[in-house]
Every structure is written in C-alpha cells, then in structure tokens.
Amino acid sequence: MSAVHYELIGNIGVIRLNNPPVNALSQALREGLWGAIKNAQDDTSQALILLCEGRTFIAGADITEFGKPPQAPALSEVITEIENSHKPVIAAIHGTALGGGFEVALACHYRCALASAKIGLPEIKLGLLPGAGGTQRTPRLAGVEAALELITRGTPISAEKAESMNLIDRVIENDLLSGTLTYAHELIQRNAPTRRVRDICIDPASIPEGLFDDFRQRLEKRTRGQLAPQHIVSCLEAAVKLPFEQGLAKELDLFIECLLSSESAALRHLFFAERTATKIKGLPKDTPTREIKSVGIIGGGTMGGGIAMNFANAGIPVKLLEVSQTAIESGLAVISKNYSISMNKGRLTEGQKAHFLSLIQGTTNYSELAEVDLVIEAVFENMALKQEVFTKLDQSCKPEAILATNTSFLDIDQIAAATSRPENVIGLHFFSPANVMKLLEVVRGTKSADPVISTAIQLAKTINKTPVLAGNCYGFIGNRMLLPYNREAQLCLLEGATPEQIDSVMESWGMAMGPIAVGDLAGLDIGFKARQGLSDAERGDPKTYCIADVLVKMGRLGQKSGAGYYRYDPETRARVNDLEVLAIIEAQAEIQGIKRRKISNKEILERLTFALINEGANILEDGTAQRPSDIDVVYVYGYGFPAHRGGPMYYADNIGLAKVYESICAFHDRLSENCWTPAPLLARLAREGSTFASWADDSH
Known part of the structure; x- marks a missing residue:
C-alpha cells in the first residue's frame, strides 16, 4: 500500500498518510506528501486536508534514518511545499503530532485536532532541537515565553492547551474528518487566506528585557551543561531578532551541531535501549500472558x-x-x-x-x-x-x-x-x-x-x-552496582574528601543527586537497621559504613530528622554543610588508620563511575543482565545517572575501555587489591580494543 493516498471529497482534497505504526516521516512518506501537495495545486479542490490513518498523526521523524545519508526530499522541502500552497492546507490531528510531525502541522495554514490529541516538540529528549522550523514558527503563534517552556521541556500538551496557545485553531469532539471538512467549508465560504506562520512578525519591543539571559540561567540549573537546551534558546532569540529565513538557517546550523554531538548520540542510544530491554532472550514470541484485572x-x-x-x-x-x-x-x-x-x-x-x-x-x-x-x-x-x-x-x-x-x-x-x-x-x-x-x-x-x-x-x-x-x-542489577559506587564515596570521605565535594563533583557531572545527599534522602537508619541483622563478615569492611553508623547513633538520620551528613532547613530542606560532621569523618579516619589527603575532583569522578562500570562488566559476564544497554536503562531511569551520558556501559564505551581498565589497574595497585580487581570481561575487551556494545552484538 502506498504511504500517501489522495482523494477528492466534493471540493476538498484529502491527503491520507499511512506509514504504520506511527506515521513516521520516512523518505517514502515525505516524497508522497510532497508530490500530493504539488499535484493538488492544479485540480478542482479549493482546500486541502492532511489526515493520517491508524492510531496517530505524524508522530515524528523516522529515527532509524539518523546518521544515514539524507534522502530527498528533505523535511524542510516538504514543509516549504505545504506552506507555499495557494490553497489552504488544514492539518487534521489525532493521537500525537510530535517533533517533525508537529512541524508539518505548523506549516499548514490551519490546524484542527481531536480533543484527545496531543502536540509537542520533544526533540530535546534526544539531545536535539526542532530542525524544520519548529523554533521559528512556534513563538510566532504561541508567543516567545510559552514557546521557550514548550520546546525546552519537550513534554506534549493537550489539544485544549494547544488551542489556548494559538497552536490549534479548532478542537473537534467527535469524527475528525467530518469536523475538519466542516471547518474547511467554513474557510472557503469566508474566502479565508492561506495564512502562513512565517509571515507573522514578533515585535522585539514586546519581549521583556533580559528574558533570554534569565531563561538561560534557569535552564542551566535544570540541564547542567547540556548543549541542546541552550541552543534552543538561541534559536528562539533568532526568531525575534532575525528575518524568518535567517532564523531558519540559524536553527539548521544548531540542529546539525546537536545531531553530531555525543550528547544526542547518548540519548538516541537510550531511546533504542529502552525499547530493546523489553525483548527477553530465550522467551518465545508466542509466550502467553495472563490477564491482570485486580x-x-x-x-x-x-x-x-x-x-x-x-x-x-x-x-x-x-x-x-x-x-x-x-x-x-x-x-x-x-x-x-x-x-x-x-x-x-x-x-x-x-x-x-x-x-x-x-x-x-x-x-x-x-x-x-x-x-x-x-x-x-x-x-x-x-x-x-x-x-x-x-x-x-x-x-x-x-x-x-x-x-x-x-x-x-x-x-x-x-x-x-x-x-x-x-x-x-x-x-x-x-x-x-x-x-x-x-x-x-x-x-x-x-x-x-x-x-x-x-x-x-x-x-x-x-x-x-x-x-x-x-x-x-x-541486589540484582541496580543495587548490586550501587554497592561499589557507595563504597568509593565512603572511602573518599575517609581519605580526604568532604560530603559537599563528592556531591558537587557528581552533580556537576550530571547525576540527579550526589551519593551522600542520596543517603540523607533515603534515611541513614535504613541501612543501619539492615546491617544489624548481618554477621560481621556479611557487613563487609567497616570503612564503608562507620561514618553512617556514628551519625545514626547520634540521631542524625538524614532529611527526616533535619540532619544527617548535612543539616537541612526545616522549611526548604536546603542542605547546609556541618563542621560537626567533618570532625566525625576525621575521627573515623584516624580510628581506621587512614591518613587523609587532598583528593582531586577527577579522582572522585573516576572512582565512583569506574566502580559502577567494573561491576557492570561482572554482571554482564555472569548473565545477571541480558545486555549492556539494559544496565544503562537501569541506571538512567532508576538511579539518576545522566541520560545525556547514555548510562554507565555506554559511557565506558564512549571514553574507551582501555582508559577505564588502566585506571582500575592503577586503583588496584595504589588503593586496594580487594576493591579494585578488574572484571575479566572488561580486561579482555580492553586488551582487544573492543567495546561492550560489540561484545553484546558478537556474543548474542
């Protein structure tokens, strides 16, 4: 079946797109849509409706084409053809119109949507920005401040919300085609113009002074050095300050920069990893499932x-x-x-x-x-x-x-x-x-x-x-890997770091929270109670919990008691450094026979992340995890590992397994033979110049 079908319903041309399962903007779909718009200029239709078959409108770009040579027509060419139509083009949206799909809708002269539909520009979640006019057309309709929030958050919004932002012209309650046909006839009757979003001008004087700089600062706190969010702000600033065509050129340049970035590659890796994780090796596809009704x-x-x-x-x-x-x-x-x-x-x-x-x-x-x-x-x-x-x-x-x-x-x-x-x-x-x-x-x-x-x-x-x-x-996957990560955090404390240094290093690098702050949030008494039921051998090295035990015995249980490794503001729960805790750490270091020293931020980062990676390699080799990307999904979605770094195993591949292995060997020689035995799989792959991803492909 063709990806695009065209029919005349009276004096309305209806372009139907059909590219299951989500009508992604594949080359075939782009070519068919481009041709349908072009050919319809010369027939008897007075308006055109763009409608999708299946469960959704165009849900976005075909992500499988990323990284491959581009094939004509480009999405921007299709969008230009739609916008240049001398007949009104109306997008009829159901399901979701996301990313490139919503950019196609923005190129249409009018937009209708079912009440159940959602629209959005979620490219930021893949380390990208809208690259086909989304950053230029959205603020022209919704206003700059609303567009900043919509595009930098990437969260879809309802049709009703979109209508209130001028992004949708009419919300339709029942039959989408029937409702859009009615709307099309209304446009014809009142001789409505081909209203092109690109022709709307944003008055620079309407923008509050310092809006973009202030937004950049707030965004930096939320996204911690990521590339795409700041580039989105630059694109929206260009929409205000530059003519439309120059704004488009700016958007395209910054889109390409994002597309080629390691940040976007990591996020795209996670996109596929999340979907691959549901595929269970050795489980027949026809395995029955049980209905869960209660x-x-x-x-x-x-x-x-x-x-x-x-x-x-x-x-x-x-x-x-x-x-x-x-x-x-x-x-x-x-x-x-x-x-x-x-x-x-x-x-x-x-x-x-x-x-x-x-x-x-x-x-x-x-x-x-x-x-x-x-x-x-x-x-x-x-x-x-x-x-x-x-x-x-x-x-x-x-x-x-x-x-x-x-x-x-x-x-x-x-x-x-x-x-x-x-x-x-x-x-x-x-x-x-x-x-x-x-x-x-x-x-x-x-x-x-x-x-x-x-x-x-x-x-x-x-x-x-x-x-x-x-x-x-x-501990399964996540908590088993967390043990060496927390071990190194505790040892770094004893050896010379402070809670603030460790948390700041990890949070600046991208972790949602540093390990010391996480302990306070979870409650130090939980681990303490669990250790009480274990033998001395089962508890492990006292160096890894001696500080926490002292804090619990002092009644410092973490956030819930107002004090743990930090003190907490009773209203805001903001954490404050506490000299009393530093004294406790120094006393415990002396008891454990550890001479404190200055520890660099680099050492803290490598000890904590490489401990995760090393245990991850053991987990892969013994089959606890099916594949490296599964571990990445666990750590990003369960433990606050920065998504833009792709997860611990992807991160290891990205920086090079040889580097990780050499550092672990150095820690083994300098710090501890027991804690830093290199995982056999890591050692083998490092010597071969290979990666975890290649190992997964070759062995599975």
Whole structure:
C-alpha cells in the first residue's frame, strides 16, 4: 500500500498518510506528501486536508534514518511545499503530532485536532532541537515565553492547551474528518487566506528585557551543561531578532551541531535501549500472558502506597493489605495527599483523584486476596518476614495468581521456596517514589515460568514503567552496582574528601543527586537497621559504613530528622554543610588508620563511575543482565545517572575501555587489591580494543 493516498471529497482534497505504526516521516512518506501537495495545486479542490490513518498523526521523524545519508526530499522541502500552497492546507490531528510531525502541522495554514490529541516538540529528549522550523514558527503563534517552556521541556500538551496557545485553531469532539471538512467549508465560504506562520512578525519591543539571559540561567540549573537546551534558546532569540529565513538557517546550523554531538548520540542510544530491554532472550514470541484485572499489595507504607497508585492510575483495582485499620487509614491518607499534590499542579482533576482513590481498598484480611490476579509484597527487607507473608499468600490466593516481591536485595528463590508454586513467583522491584520513578526491575527466579515473565513485562508497560529483566543475585542489577559506587564515596570521605565535594563533583557531572545527599534522602537508619541483622563478615569492611553508623547513633538520620551528613532547613530542606560532621569523618579516619589527603575532583569522578562500570562488566559476564544497554536503562531511569551520558556501559564505551581498565589497574595497585580487581570481561575487551556494545552484538 502506498504511504500517501489522495482523494477528492466534493471540493476538498484529502491527503491520507499511512506509514504504520506511527506515521513516521520516512523518505517514502515525505516524497508522497510532497508530490500530493504539488499535484493538488492544479485540480478542482479549493482546500486541502492532511489526515493520517491508524492510531496517530505524524508522530515524528523516522529515527532509524539518523546518521544515514539524507534522502530527498528533505523535511524542510516538504514543509516549504505545504506552506507555499495557494490553497489552504488544514492539518487534521489525532493521537500525537510530535517533533517533525508537529512541524508539518505548523506549516499548514490551519490546524484542527481531536480533543484527545496531543502536540509537542520533544526533540530535546534526544539531545536535539526542532530542525524544520519548529523554533521559528512556534513563538510566532504561541508567543516567545510559552514557546521557550514548550520546546525546552519537550513534554506534549493537550489539544485544549494547544488551542489556548494559538497552536490549534479548532478542537473537534467527535469524527475528525467530518469536523475538519466542516471547518474547511467554513474557510472557503469566508474566502479565508492561506495564512502562513512565517509571515507573522514578533515585535522585539514586546519581549521583556533580559528574558533570554534569565531563561538561560534557569535552564542551566535544570540541564547542567547540556548543549541542546541552550541552543534552543538561541534559536528562539533568532526568531525575534532575525528575518524568518535567517532564523531558519540559524536553527539548521544548531540542529546539525546537536545531531553530531555525543550528547544526542547518548540519548538516541537510550531511546533504542529502552525499547530493546523489553525483548527477553530465550522467551518465545508466542509466550502467553495472563490477564491482570485486580491486584493485591502487602504493606501500605511509602513503597506499597506508591505501587498501589500505579495500578489505580491504569484503572486496575487494588486491595491494600495492612496489619491494622489504623495502618490502612494512614496509608490511604498518604496516597490521597500524593494525589492532591498532583491535582494542585494541574496534572489531574478532582474527579480523577476521586476515581483513582475509589480503586484502592484497604483490608487486614488475607482472605480478601483470594481472587486477585497478582499480589506484590512490599514489607520490610527481612527474609523471615517475607517468607511468612508468602506462606500466607500461598494459602490464600488462587493457584494461577502471580506472587511478586518488591525486595531490593533478597534472594527470590528463597522467598519462592516458602510457597508450593515457585513457578508463579517473581521479583518486581519498584523504585522510590514508586508512583513517579519509571524503572521496574523484573527479577527472574530459577523456577519463574515464562508466562509469568511475559506477563510482568507487559504489565510494566500497562502501568507506564520501563521494565528491565534481571537475574537473581544479591541486589540484582541496580543495587548490586550501587554497592561499589557507595563504597568509593565512603572511602573518599575517609581519605580526604568532604560530603559537599563528592556531591558537587557528581552533580556537576550530571547525576540527579550526589551519593551522600542520596543517603540523607533515603534515611541513614535504613541501612543501619539492615546491617544489624548481618554477621560481621556479611557487613563487609567497616570503612564503608562507620561514618553512617556514628551519625545514626547520634540521631542524625538524614532529611527526616533535619540532619544527617548535612543539616537541612526545616522549611526548604536546603542542605547546609556541618563542621560537626567533618570532625566525625576525621575521627573515623584516624580510628581506621587512614591518613587523609587532598583528593582531586577527577579522582572522585573516576572512582565512583569506574566502580559502577567494573561491576557492570561482572554482571554482564555472569548473565545477571541480558545486555549492556539494559544496565544503562537501569541506571538512567532508576538511579539518576545522566541520560545525556547514555548510562554507565555506554559511557565506558564512549571514553574507551582501555582508559577505564588502566585506571582500575592503577586503583588496584595504589588503593586496594580487594576493591579494585578488574572484571575479566572488561580486561579482555580492553586488551582487544573492543567495546561492550560489540561484545553484546558478537556474543548474542
């Protein structure tokens, strides 16, 4: 079937685009659209409608063409042909009109959209900027300040919101084609002009003084040195100060610079990595999935409540089990408060909040879980407690129900052994706050059945999570790698760094939070309590937790107590350095026999990131992770690793495995043989001049 079909409906020419699954702007689609517009100039039509088949309008560029030689016609040529039409062209939008798709719509003279449609320019999420006029046309319609927010955030907006910003001319409630045909006839009847966005002029005097400089400064705090956000501001500034054609030229130059940047390459890597992660090796494509119509959750605390919200948001009823009615009421109150926060931010309505809350019912009785399709246990990290819970679930739940644990570290097989159905047991490791964080580690036990794995991967998509399959070991992928990362942070403290230095190095590099601040946020008492149940051998080297133990014994638990490694402002929670903590660190260094020294920022960065990479290599070789890109997805979406660096394994490939290996060998010789044994896979690839990506392609 042709990607583009043209038909006359009375005196209206309808151009239908059909490039499944999302009508991406492939070469065939561009060529067909260019030809249809051109040919329609000479027929009997008085107006043209641009309509897409399938579930969506043009959802954006064909990302598979990135990095390949360009093929004519370029998107800019298609857009020029549309805009130059002497007949009005009306975009009829449903689904999503994103990126290049919305730039096509902006080139049309008028735009209609279903009420359910969304529009946006999300290029920034791939380290890019709109390269086909998006930065020049959007501010001419919506205003400069609104365009700055829309394009630098990259988040799609509703048709109703777009209409209020003059980006959509009419919102249509029912049949899109019928409604757009009516609108087209109205335009013809009033002899409406071919209104070209490029002809709108922005009065420089209408722009508040210092707008662009102020926005750049605010943006820098949010995006920390990334290239594309600042270039977007420059493009919008050009839309104000330069003629349209010169603004387009500026946009194209900066687009190409972004396209060739390492930042965009990393983000495009993640785009594909996220999609590849759902492909489970060895799992037949026809593996059946089980329908999940209802869910039980054990534990109504912060984690359990957050998990419950995910399912309610997806329209799936939840039974939330707690030990008492008081605990249930407390958990439901927290959930209600979280929904109120979202409502106050305009993310949902009062009616939506009420509906979601109605889907979450509290209970203290396991018998009320008898008919649920899935149960997720979210109690304290204690093996005996979890086994007790699973024994009760085994007795209470129907035989085909999937029993999942949210454990962060513990052995899935040991938990499954408490049941008579280990094949139906799986790990579903959510990340806190569970109603916000995208990552879901799906942990396969030795006996987890294929349909259970398949169901978990599909379910993650249903609740808007990004799933990554992990093998069963202590800490799985994410927390197993976090151990050496945190180890090095603690050792750097003892050896001469300060909490502020370590956090500043990692945050300036791009981490969402530094490791010391993360500890305060999570609560230092959590790790302390977990260590109390371990033997001395299991706790590991005291150097890696001695500072935290002292702080906990002093009542400094982190943010929740107002003090941990830092002190916290009671209102803003802004962190403040504390000389008392520096004294504690120096005292612990002396107790541990460590002579403190000046540690460079470079050493801190390399020790923490290379510790992640080295353990990641071990995880790949023992099969805990399916592929290097899966590890990248885990760390970007679960641990705040900077997306524009692509994840730890991609970052390692980018800087060169030889460099990483040589540095680890140097740390081995200078710092610790036990902590810095190079991973065999890393050593082998470094000697061969290879990469993790090549290894994945060759061996799998």
